[in-house]
Amino acid sequence: MRKKIVTLTLNPVLDKSVTVAGISPNTKLRCTAPTYDAGGGGINVSRAVKKLGMDSLCIYLAGGSTGEHLKQLLDKAGIDQLAIPIKGWTRDNLAVTDTTTNLQYRFGVPGPQVEKKEWEDVLEILEKNLNEEDYLVASGKLPPGMHDDFYVQVAEVAKKKKSRFVLDTSGEALVKATKSKVFMLKPNLGELSSLCGVKSISAMELEKLAKKFLNEHDCEVLVVSLGAKGALLATKNLMEHIPAPTVLQKSTIGAGDSMVAGMIVSLLQGKTYSEMAKYGVACGTAATMHEGTQLCNKNDADNLYQWVLKTQK
Numbered sequence: 169m170r171k172k173i174v175t176l177t178l179n180p181v182l183d184k185s186v187t188v189a190g191i192s193p194n195t196k197l198r199c200t201a202p203t204y205d206a207g208g209g210g211i212n213v214s215r216a217v218k219k220l221g222m223d224s225l226c227i228y229l230a231g232g233s234t235g236e237h238l239k240q241l242l243d244k245a246g247i248d249q250l251a252i253p254i255k256g257w258t259r260d261n262l263a264v265t266d267t268t269t270n271l272q273y274r275f276g277v278p279g280p281q282v283e284k285k286e287w288e289d290v291l292e293i294l295e296k297n298l299n300e301e302d303y304l305v306a307s308g309k310l311p312p313g314m315h316d317d318f319y320v321q322v323a324e325v326a327k328k329k330k331s332r333f334v335l336d337t338s339g340e341a342l343v344k345a346t347k348s349k350v351f352m353l354k355p356n357l358g359e360l361s362s363l364c365g366v367k368s369i370s371a372m373e374l375e376k377l378a379k380k381f382l383n384e385h386d387c388e389v390l391v392v393s394l395g396a397k398g399a400l401l402a403t404k405n406l407m408e409h410i411p412a413p414t415v416l417q418k419s420t421i422g423a424g425d426s427m428v429a430g431m432i433v434s435l436l437q438g439k440t441y442s443e444m445a446k447y448g449v450a451c452g453t454a455a456t457m458h459e460g461t462q463l464c465n466k467n468d469a470d471n472l473y474q475w476v477l478k479t480q481k
């Protein structure tokens with residue numbers, strides 16, 4: 169069977185964006201007609217994978233009319249999906265851009281409460297849909313009602329099905345998950361600090377901590393993303409700094425998810441870990457070149473990848 173990419177989003181979001189000319193209290197603010205986007209970690213990874221020319225199966229929890237809207241948006245984007253029904257309504261966030269200042273105000277709400285039966289469904293559906301050597305990419309925070317050891321259970325299913333678990337989350341959910349087998353992690357510096365149990369990490373300590381983490385955990389690849397500074401790739405035998413190209417930055421929304429998408433696409437193309445991390449950086453940076461939730465564009469990513477390859481020779 170062909171290897172495939174499966175993404176998992178437990179707290180997806182319907183992103184609604186409007187613009188308004190000036191924001192002031194106690195007046196009716198006349199906004200433009202809204203545009204809608206499907207969002208949430210794993211969904212962003214699936215959207216970015218599609219933009220990079222590959223397919224994935226996007227598994228997520230969805231409820232209410234906002235959940236229905238999410239399904240339509242993913243259908244329109246041509247993404248294979250498996251929406252697991254929940255009673256609560258999928259959350260919807262609002263982004264308002266003030267055209268007089270060009271500043272964006274982003275309002276986020278918590279996700280719906282997820283019941284025991286519903287998260288049990290997730291594990292069952294994963295078990296049914298995963299095959300040997302598939303990449304299971306879980307990205308994003310857990311919604312209310314889900315225990316912070318949920319990704320541990322996901323890791324166990326991935327292990328049982330011999331698929332490769334890739335995790336991009338934060339806080340306790342991330343720390344707990346690393347007690348199990350994880351193929352690849354993509355923490356940023358803050359997330360790596362939580363993983364290593366330290367308050368902050370200086371550039372001097374980074375490699376040492378990455379090495380220590382790999383020695384103490386069942387994790388094959390660690391890619392620490394460093395924003396405009398690029399990334400550090402660490403495995404048992406590799407330690408490589410990859411600089412990010414300097415570009416005119418419009419929005420960093422979805423940079424991390426675009427990076428993860430680029431790395432998995434590379435792995436499916438049989439690339440080395442070093443090439444994988446470089447393409448990841450290229451895709452992350454490509455995502456910052458566009459406004460809002462557009463993620464990475466393949467052309468930009470391919471051009472930036474060539475730049476990264478040249479500077480690393």
Ligand SMILES: Nc1ncnc2c1ncn2[C@@H]1O[C@H](COP(=O)(O)OP(=O)(O)OP(=O)(O)O)[C@@H](O)[C@H]1O
Nearest residue numbers: 356393394395396398399412422423424449452453
């Ligand atoms: N300002 C920037 N300039 C160039 N590249 C950037 C910039 N910010 C992010 N990137 C690219 O995106 C990748 C991921 O970004 P970052 O380290 O900010 O991830 P993150 O903190 O997980 O982000 P997210 O908020 O999407 O979760 C970086 O490794 C880099 O390649």
Ligand SMILES: [Mg+2]
Nearest residue numbers: 336356424425
């Ligand atoms: Mg991130």
